[in-house]
Amino acid sequence: MDVLSSLMDGFATALTPMNLLYAVIGVILGSAVGVLPGLGPAMTIALLLPVTYVLEPTSAFIMFAGIYYGGMYGGSTTSILLNTPGESSSVVTAIEGNKMAKAGRAAQALATAAIGSFVAGTIGTALLAVFAPIVVEFAVSLGSPSYFAIMVLALVAVTAVLGSSRLRGFASLGLGLAIGLVGMDSVTGQRRLTFGQPLLADGLDIVVVAVAIFAVGEALWVAAHMRRTPLHVIPVGRPWMGKQDWKRSWKPWLRGTAFGFPFGALPAGGAEIPTFLSYVTEKRLSKHPEEFGKGAIEGVAGPEAANNAAAAGTMTPLLALGLPTNATAAVMLAAFVQFGIQPGPLLFANEGPLVWALIASLFIGNFLLLLINLPLAPMWAKILQLPRPYLYAGILFFATLGAYSVNLQAFDLVLLLVLGALGFMMRRFGLPVLPLILGVILGPRIEGQLRKSLQLSAGDPAGLLGEPIAIGIYVILALILMWPLLFKLFRRNRPAAAGPSSAAAAAPAAPSGSSAHADLPVLSDDSVRSDSAAHSRSSVKPDSSAHPDKKETP
Amino acid sequence: MSSSPTLTSRLKGRSELGVALLLGAAGVLVLVDAIALVTPYSQSDPVGPKTLPYIVSGLLLVCAVLLAINVLRGGQGEAEGGEDVDLSHPADWKTILPLVGAFVANILLIDWAGWVISGTVLFWGSAWALGSRHYVRDGLISVALAVLTFYGFYLGLGIPLPAGLLEGIL
Numbered sequence: 133m134d135v136l137s138s139l140m141d142g143f144a145t146a147l148t149p150m151n152l153l154y155a156v157i158g159v160i161l162g163s164a165v166g167v168l169p170g171l172g173p174a175m176t177i178a179l180l181l182p183v184t185y186v187l188e189p190t191s192a193f194i195m196f197a198g199i200y201y202g203g204m205y206g207g208s209t210t211s212i213l214l215n216t217p218g219e220s221s222s223v224v225t226a227i228e229g230n231k232m233a234k235a236g237r238a239a240q241a242l243a244t245a246a247i248g249s250f251v252a253g254t255i256g257t258a259l260l261a262v263f264a265p266i267v268v269e270f271a272v273s274l275g276s277p278s279y280f281a282i283m284v285l286a287l288v289a290v291t292a293v294l295g296s297s298r299l300r301g302f303a304s305l306g307l308g309l310a311i312g313l314v315g316m317d318s319v320t321g322q323r324r325l326t327f328g329q330p331l332l333a334d335g336l337d338i339v340v341v342a343v344a345i346f347a348v349g350e351a352l353w354v355a356a357h358m359r360r361t362p363l364h365v366i367p368v369g370r371p372w373m374g375k376q377d378w379k380r381s382w383k384p385w386l387r388g389t390a391f392g393f394p395f396g397a398l399p400a401g402g403a404e405i406p407t408f409l410s411y412v413t414e415k416r417l418s419k420h421p422e423e424f425g426k427g428a429i430e431g432v433a434g435p436e437a438a439n440n441a442a443a444a445g446t447m448t449p450l451l452a453l454g455l456p457t458n459a460t461a462a463v464m465l466a467a468f469v470q471f472g473i474q475p476g477p478l479l480f481a482n483e484g485p486l487v488w489a490l491i492a493s494l495f496i497g498n499f500l501l502l503l504i505n506l507p508l509a510p511m512w513a514k515i516l517q518l519p520r521p522y523l524y525a526g527i528l529f530f531a532t533l534g535a536y537s538v539n540l541q542a543f544d545l546v547l548l549l550v551l552g553a554l555g556f557m558m559r560r561f562g563l564p565v566l567p568l569i570l571g572v573i574l575g576p577r578i579e580g581q582l583r584k585s586l587q588l589s590a591g592d593p594a595g596l597l598g599e600p601i602a603i604g605i606y607v608i609l610a611l612i613l614m615w616p617l618l619f620k621l622f623r624r625n626r627p628a629a630a631g632p633s634s635a636a637a638a639a640p641a642a643p644s645g646s647s648a649h650a651d652l653p654v655l656s657d658d659s660v661r662s663d664s665a666a667h668s669r670s671s672v673k674p675d676s677s678a679h680p681d682k683k684e685t686p
Numbered sequence: 687m688s689s690s691p692t693l694t695s696r697l698k699g700r701s702e703l704g705v706a707l708l709l710g711a712a713g714v715l716v717l718v719d720a721i722a723l724v725t726p727y728s729q730s731d732p733v734g735p736k737t738l739p740y741i742v743s744g745l746l747l748v749c750a751v752l753l754a755i756n757v758l759r760g761g762q763g764e765a766e767g768g769e770d771v772d773l774s775h776p777a778d779w780k781t782i783l784p785l786v787g788a789f790v791a792n793i794l795l796i797d798w799a800g801w802v803i804s805g806t807v808l809f810w811g812s813a814w815a816l817g818s819r820h821y822v823r824d825g826l827i828s829v830a831l832a833v834l835t836f837y838g839f840y841l842g843l844g845i846p847l848p849a850g851l852l853e854g855i856l
Contacts, residue, residue, distance in 0.1 A: 169769030186843050214769060299756060300763055303709050303749040309742045310716050317735040320728075324739060325719050348789075350768075355781045355816060359772035520770055522827070525812035528785075532792060532808060533835055536801075537845050545793045549786070560777070561705050562763025575738070583733040591732030 139261055142488030146194055146496055154191045155493050158198020159500045165199070166206015167512045170354055170527055173203030174459035174569075175346035179534040181339045181467055189471040190486050194493040196467065200460050201253060201497045204443050205505055208245040208436050209512050212238060213366050221403035221439050224411045228424065228431030233366040235427045242509050243371035244381045244429055245436040246502060251382075252389040252437035253498040256444025259393050260451075261491050264480070267452035271477035276588065277598045279453075280581040281605040282399070283574055286455050287567070289400030292612050295564040304563040307554070308571020311336055318576070319583060331543050336551075338466040340535045341572050344548045345565055346459075347531035349555015351524045356556070358520065365516045371509050381433040384414050388437030395438075396445020399457055400612075403442035410434035444494065451479060451487055454577075459566055462573045702763060706754040713746030784815035800850020805832035 145151065165171040177196050184192040204221070211222040212229035225245065232241040274282075291301040314325045315335025326332040373381070391406035391413070414430040415421060424431055449455040454475030456462035468475045473483055480487055505512075535548045558565060582596075589595020597603055611618075720739035728734070765773055788811025795804035809828040818824050836856065839845040849856045 182845070183843055210769065296764055297761075299749065299752050302745065303705070303753060306709065306742060306746040306749055307712060309738075310712055310746065313716065313739055313742060319731050320725060320735050322723050322725065322735045324723065324735060325716065352782060352785065353766065354768065354770050355785050356777040356779075357771045357773055357775065358778065358781060358816065359770050361772075363769065519818065521813040521816035521818035521824075524816055525809050525818075526831075528789065528812050529805060529809045529831060532789070533801075533805070533839075533847075536796065537839060537843075537847070540845075540848070542793050542797050545789075545796070549789055549793070557705065557708075559766040560763075561702050562765060563705070575742075579733075579738045582738070583731060586733045587730060590729070 135261060135265060138484065138488045139492060141485065142490070142492035143495075145190060145485060145489035146492040151191055151194050151489070151493070152496070154187075154195040155198045155496050156500060156504075158195035159202040159497050159504060161195075162199035162202020163206040163209075163501070163505060163508075163512065164202075164515060166203035167209050167515050168206075168518070168523060169210070170350050170524060172346065172459070173199050174463050175343065175350075176203070177460065177463045177467065178339055178342035178346065179530055181463075181470060182534055182537045184467075185470075189473060190489050192467070192471070193464075193486065193490045194497075196464055197490055197493045198497040198500070200464075201440070201443060201494065201501060203460070204253075204440050205246065205249055205501050206512065208249070208439070209242060209505075209509065210516065212241045212245065212432070213368060213513055213516065214363050221407055221442070223404070224407040224435040225432055225439070227411065228428050230366075231425070231427035232429065232432065233368070233427075237427060237429075238366050238368040239371045239509075240373050240377050240429060241427075241432050242368060243373040243506070244377060244433045246371060246505050246509075247373070248381060248385040248388065248433045248437040249440040250498055250502040251385045252392060252439075252441040253444055253501075254495065255386075255389050256393050256396075256441040257447075257491065257494045257498065260444050260447050260494070263397075264448050264452045264491075267448060268477045268480045271453055274477075274601060275599055276581045276584040277596050278601040278605070280578060280585050280596065281602040281609075282453065282455060283578045283581065285605050285609050286399035286449075286457060287570055287574055287578070288609055289398075289612055290402070290457065290570055291564075291567040292615075293400040294402055294404065294566065297562060298616075300561070300563045301567050304558065304565070305567035305571045307563075308568035309575040311341060311551075311568070312572045312575030318580070331541070335576075336547065336572075337535075337538050337544065338463075338470075338573060339538050340544050340547050341551055342463055342466070342569060343531045343535050344551030345555040345558075345568060347527050348548055348552025349559060349565075351527045351531070352552055352556040353559040354520075354524055356560075363516075365513055368509055368513050371506050377429055380420075380429050383417075384410070384430045384434035385437040387413060387417075388434040388439075389441040391434075392438035392441025392443075393445040396442030396457070397448040398445075399449065399455065402458055403439045406438040406442050407435040410438040447491075447494070450475070451490070453477060454479065456570065456573065459569055462566075462569050466573055700757070702757045703754060705763075706750045706757065709746050709753060710750035713743045713750055715743075716746065717743035781815055781817070785812055788812045788815060796850075797848055798850055800852050800856075801847040802829075802832045802836050802852055802856065803850060805835065 146155065161176065162173055165173060165176045176199050180195070180199075184195070187195075207222040208225050208229070211226035212233050215226055215230040229241045229245065232238065287305060291305045292298050295301045310325070314332055316323055316333050323333055388406075388410040391410045392403065395406040396403065411431055411434060414428075414434040415424045418424065418428060418430050420428060420430075446457050446461050449457055450461045450464060454465065454468075454477075456465045465475055468479075473479070473486070531548065532545060535544050536542070538544060555565065557563075558568070585595050585598070586593070589598065597606070716739050720736045720743065723736055725734045725736060767773060788808050791811060792804045792808040795807060806825075806828040809831055810824050813824045813828070814821075836847050836849075839847050
């Protein structure tokens with residue numbers, strides 16, 4: 133098998149002592165930032181970008197992979213031991229996980245989360261290794277019109293499907309695209325939005341933008357609303373599970389993986405929808421439905437597996453198409469560009485050893501996480517006690533350091549503050565951050581593909597429809613955009629409809645298959661009805677505030 | 687958040703109009719900038735550098751108008767929660783302003799006084815703004831962080847952070 137031998141070569145690269153060291157650093161760093169509030173894997177990788185210049189790209193990406201998976205683990209620890217999930221993908225874990233912890237079963241909750249993440253991450257990475265080359269084979273035949281369509285789909289889908297308000301999502305996307313415009317136009321050399329400022333001619337550095345929006349914006353936002361009463365962290369010993377727990381966990385792990393991977397691989401996938409679906413499914417299938425809401429282990433095992441499988445799924449479009457679908461993948465794409473590596477379908481051909489070492493390191497990182505995190509859980513619980521002034525002062529300190537070290541100019545720090553204020557405002561008024569980051573990173577690439585497409589057709593817009601794949605994608609795009617309208621009609625005609633089709637709809641195996649996309653809305657319909665997660669800002673309510681008819685004023 | 691129709695909650699609802707204003711301003715800015723670009727028609731680049739800015743400014747302007755309508759009709763963006771975020775009290779400007787002050791001090795100092803001094807000021811000032819009152823311990827941590835990162839970047843990464851006033855000592 134070609135895949136297998138490439139993968140073995142990848143393992144050979146990833147298992148060299150130096151690279152193994154970077155993998156260990158990555159998973160520990162990732163777990164720590166996942167546990168700590170206010171920090172996430174995307175921001176951490178952005179901060180490390182200037183620092184990793186001196187590394188081999190392979191080593192850097194091995195570390196990034198560790199941070200990515202580690203962040204997922206860390207997030208679950210926080211949501212189990214504190215009832216306030218930091219990342220939207222761990223919202224569902226908190227529902228049952230924290231109840232378990234309060235009932236004295238924190239050790240079991242952490243264990244099923246950690247082992248489930250390992251199982252899901254391993255299966256997910258295996259699926260990635262199998263599917264990514266297949267997607268590549270299909271993708272190399274695509275031309276600019278199709279790429280343009282796929283990127284537009286990714287932007288619109290992330291904006292329209294995730295988040296509670298479409299309008300605010302598109303506003304955020306517009307701001308991101310505008311930020312991406314700043315600088316010299318790559319084709320004509322014209323300066324756009326530079327206002328005669330020579331320091332802006334090279335565009336805004338993605339490190340500065342990402343660190344400002346994620347880190348500075350978050351620190352300012354937390355500072356404005358600092359919780360004065362310390363949160364109660366539930367103390368925990370070493371995680372372990374009894375026989376009964378294993379018996380109740382393994383099926384949810386597998387089902388969660390089946391939900392997570394395809395959604396992660398879709399352009400608008402993310403981890404929110406599959407974790408929620410997994411929760412609903414486990415609740416339905418459980419032999420102990422009465423325990424749900426009081427700390428059912430299935431409600432931790434399934435969503436956590438879905439979360440990690442989605443993380444693996446996200447790597448598929450990133451490596452095979454150069455298409456990021458979440459914030460961490462977006463920053464990784466920026467990292468590829470910084471290292472002078474051209475992401476896209478040719479990545480496997482041009483940088484084969486790097487890609488396979490990266491995939492191998494995902495397996496290794498997963499294993500390391502299990503090895504490291506089971507004994508270290510009590511330590512992570514202690515990290516949560518870090519005095520908040522130091523935590524947020526530290527975030528600002530390292531944000532400044534990271535942004536400054538890119539170009540060593542104080543001007544970047546001014547940008548950092550201005551964009552940080554923008555990040556603050558977005559958090560205050562519910563503008564999602566992800567569309568902005570994707571807009572900044574994908575905007576210039578989309579423009580490039582658009583110009584290439586129309587160059588081939590000599591300016592005739594029909595050139596955009598030159599490939600059948602592109603046409604198919606525009607149809608899906610139209611469906612996504614029209615969905616709230618169709619949904620309303622559907623509701624009016626059949627008020628009692630909405631069958632339990634969620635399980636069937638989420639099982640497609642093709643990672644880039646678009647068929648699952650059309651089914652997405654059915655799922656969100658499901659989620660609107662069940663109110664168990666309605667208190668969280670779980671993002672599966674596509675039409676709650678997009679419609680102006682929702683009033684809450686007198 | 688309470689939904690009682692007090693004056694403050696009404697003002698809060700309206701403050702989001704500022705976001706619409708910002709979007710509109712950004713849209714106009716992008717549009718004006720795009721119009722000012724001079725591009726001769728070129729066979730090899732029929733799209734030109736103006737097209738995407740036009741689309742983006744259109745998106746921003748449409749969002750600005752729709753958001754304004756949404757807010758006037760009572761729509762509200764959901765403020766973001768989090769582990770350390772307590773939304774039950776209003777924004778605490780007494781924390782933010784000193785924090786921004788520490789940040790600005792760092793910007794002003796970094797090239798002249800050097801990273802070790804400006805970084806110390808940044809960390810100490812931020813910790814103070816965020817409510818830490820262990821002045822000596824904070825100071826020690828600040829200096830240690832600043833010095834360690836200075837040498838770490840210089841020796842480990844080959845990135846020379848500015849030494850500033852302490853040039854020759856460090």
